[in-house]
Amino acid sequence: MPAPQVPVTNDEFDINKVNEALAENYDNIEDHKSDAANPHGVTAAQIGAALDSDVQGILAVDVVRPGEDPTSFSADLTGDPAQRAVISDGVVVVDDDLGAVWSLPASASIAPRRAYAIEAGRIYRLRIVLNRLVDGTDPNNDAVEIRWQNLSKSKAAVSNVVLHLYDDLLIASGVQVYSVLISADVSGADYVPPATARYGLPEIRTYGGDGKLGVAAVAWDDVTEAIALQAALDGKATAGQGAKADTALQQADLDGHRAEADQHPIGGVTGLQDELDSKAAAPDLEAEVAARMALMDAPAAFQSDALLEIQDAAGKILARVDKDAIWHMILAQLKRGDGLEVATFAQNDVPGLVVVGPAGEVVFDSRALPDTLATSDGI
Numbered sequence: 001m002p003a004p005q006v007p008v009t010n011d012e013f014d015i016n017k018v019n020e021a022l023a024e025n026y027d028n029i030e031d032h033k034s035d036a037a038n039p040h041g042v043t044a045a046q047i048g049a050a051l052d053s054d055v056q057g058i059l060a061v062d063v064v065r066p067g068e069d070p071t072s073f074s075a076d077l078t079g080d081p082a083q084r085a086v087i088s089d090g091v092v093v094v095d096d097d098l099g100a101v102w103s104l105p106a107s108a109s110i111a112p113r114r115a116y117a118i119e120a121g122r123i124y125r126l127r128i129v130l131n132r133l134v135d136g137t138d139p140n141n142d143a144v145e146i147r148w149q150n151l152s153k154s155k156a157a158v159s160n161v162v163l164h165l166y167d168d169l170l171i172a173s174g175v176q177v178y179s180v181l182i183s184a185d186v187s188g189a190d191y192v193p194p195a196t197a198r199y200g201l202p203e204i205r206t207y208g209g210d211g212k213l214g215v216a217a218v219a220w221d222d223v224t225e226a227i228a229l230q231a232a233l234d235g236k237a238t239a240g241q242g243a244k245a246d247t248a249l250q251q252a253d254l255d256g257h258r259a260e261a262d263q264h265p266i267g268g269v270t271g272l273q274d275e276l277d278s279k280a281a282a283p284d285l286e287a288e289v290a291a292r293m294a295l296m297d298a299p300a301a302f303q304s305d306a307l308l309e310i311q312d313a314a315g316k317i318l319a320r321v322d323k324d325a326i327w328h329m330i331l332a333q334l335k336r337g338d339g340l341e342v343a344t345f346a347q348n349d350v351p352g353l354v355v356v357g358p359a360g361e362v363v364f365d366s367r368a369l370p371d372t373l374a375t376s377d378g379i
Contacts (some may be wrong), residue, residue, distance in 0.1 A: 064112075064217050064218055064219040064220075065100065065101075065216060065217050066087065066092075066101070066102035066110060066215050066218070067092050067093070067094075067098075067099065067100030067101040067102050067215075067216065068100050070086065070087055070092060070102060071086050071113075072112060072113055072114075073086070073087040073102065073110050073111065073112055073113060073218075074086060074087050074110075074111060074112075074113045075087055075088070075089060075108070075109050075110060075111065076111070076113075077111055077149045077157070077160070077203060078149070078151060078155060078156060078157050079155055079156075080155060081112075081113045081114050081115050081155075082113075084113050086113075087102070087110055089104065089105055089108040089109075089110070090102050090103050090104045090105055090108065090110070091103050093133065093214070095131065095133065095214050095216070097131060097174075097175050098129065098131060098175060098214060098216040099216070101130075101131075101133075101214035101215055101216045102214070102215045103133055103212050103213070103214060104204065104206055104212065104213045104214075104215055105206070105211075105212055105213075106136060106206050106207065106208040106209050106210060106211045106212070107206060107207060107208065107209070108205075108206055109203050109204060109205040109206070110203070110204050110215055110218075111149070111201055111202060111203040111204070111218075112201055112202065112218055112220070114201050114220070115151055115155050115199040115200075115201060116199060116200055116201055116220050117198065117199055118182070118183075118184050118193055118197055118198060118199060118200055119184070120184055120185050121185065121186065121224070122183065122186070122222055122224045123181055123182075123183045123186050123189060123222070123223055123224045123227055124181070124182045124183065124220060124221065124222055124223065125179060125180070125181055125182075125219075125220075125221050125223045126148075126163075126178075126179070126180050126182060126202055126218075126219070126220055127177070127178070127179045127217070127218075127219045127220075127221070128146055128177070128178045128179075128202065128204065128215075128217065128218050128219075129175065129176070129177050129178075129215075129216040129217040130144070130175075130176050130178075130204070130213060130214055130215050130216060131171075131173070131174065131175045131176060131213075131214045131216070132169050132170050132171045132173060132211065132212075132213060132214070133171070133212040133213065133214040134171075134210070134211055134212035135170050135171055135211060136208045136209060136210050136211030137209065137210055138208065138209065139168055139169075139170060139208075139211070140167075140168065141207060141208045141209070142169070142206070142207060142208030142209075142211040143165060143166060143167045143168075143169075143206075143207045143208070144165075144166040144169050144204065144205070144206055144207070144213055145162050145164070145165055145166075145203075145204070145205045145207075146162070146163045146164040146165075146166075146178055146180075146202065146203075146204060147160055147161065147162050147163060147202065147203040147204075147205055148160070148161050148163050148182075148191065148193075148200055148201075148202055148203070149200060149201050149202075149203055150193050150194055150196075150197035150199075150200050151197065151198065151199035151200055151201070152196060152197070152198060152199075153198040153199075155199055158193075158194055158196055158197050159194055159197075160203070161191075163178075163180055163190075163191060163202075164178050164180070169213075175216075181223075182200070184197070186224075202218055202220075204218070
């Protein structure tokens with residue numbers, strides 16, 4: 001309540017009025033001290049709940065997306081970000097491709113209510129996502145610019161530059177993602193602000209008469225460590241590739257070896273072929289092969305005999321067999337020249353089988369040696 005007023009006269013103070021006013025003020029102070037909810041009716045719990053609600057609301061929104069948090073964006077570019085007016089040109093719409101976006105009309109601009117610090121030795125990435133919501137009647141005049149506003153240490157304007165121009169952006173163009181690296185002094189950046197710039201912020205500016213632009217995200221990130229890590233990984237990969245290349249077989253090495261081989265042909269191959277041809281032409285080998293082929297071609301001639309003598313063309317006895325049921329086993333031996341394989345086949349569950357060589361020696365006797373093979377030059 002207001003404090004009582006004490007009338008003042010030209011010639012005296014009314015001391016009684018002064019005392020009454022002081023007493024009333026003392027009573028008001030005591031009322032405030034004794035009322036836990038205070039005379040204004042606002043409790044500490046109410047104040048805390050209101051603050052918690054505001055904080056939770058701020059944390060729940062995505063401040064880089066104007067469609068989710070329009071209060072984080074403005075059309076103003078300079079001065080204290082907290083004092084800039086909230087964006088009013090446009091409205092939130094839900095887009096099929098990008099979700100909640102800010103629909104920015106033609107001949108308007110939108111920027112974050114931020115002043116991004118630009119520190120020496122750091123690299124920043126600006127990333128903007130947008131699309132055309134409504135094509136203008138004259139698309140050639142409905143350009144869209146991605147601009148950058150440089151600010152001084154007091155957040156006053158230093159310069160405003162165009163980073164990228166969309167001169168024919170249509171609905172059919174689909175979602176557009178623009179990304180740029182900004183640094184005050186790191187080489188390789190896409191844009192270097194003026195030396196007097198200490199802060200900066202992006203601006204999206206539209207032109208034309210009736211087109212509408214969807215602004216989905218305006219993100220600013222310090223990527224210095226990420227780029228340094230990637231460079232280190234690339235360096236290790238390059239070093240590893242170099243080491244591997246130093247020890248790997250190169251095309252030049254192959255060409256050199258091929259040329260040397262052409263100059264020094266391998267004589268062993270030719271010599272081996274000559275030896276094989278010579279052995280194949282030998283009379284004894286030709287006769288033996290012919291005899292063995294004849295036996296394989298005419299098994300019926302001895303298939304029914306109780307005891308068979310297998311001879312070559314010169315009458316040399318190769319083997320005697322006492323059971324006609326295993327003639328094909330001998331043929332297999334003659335064909336393969338492999339005594340072990342013959343013995344394996346010859347066991348064939350035939351009790352009392354004896355195979356005799358040309359000198360009368362026992363080659364295989366299943367009665368005494370059921371799992372043993374004795375070889376002979378004649379078999």
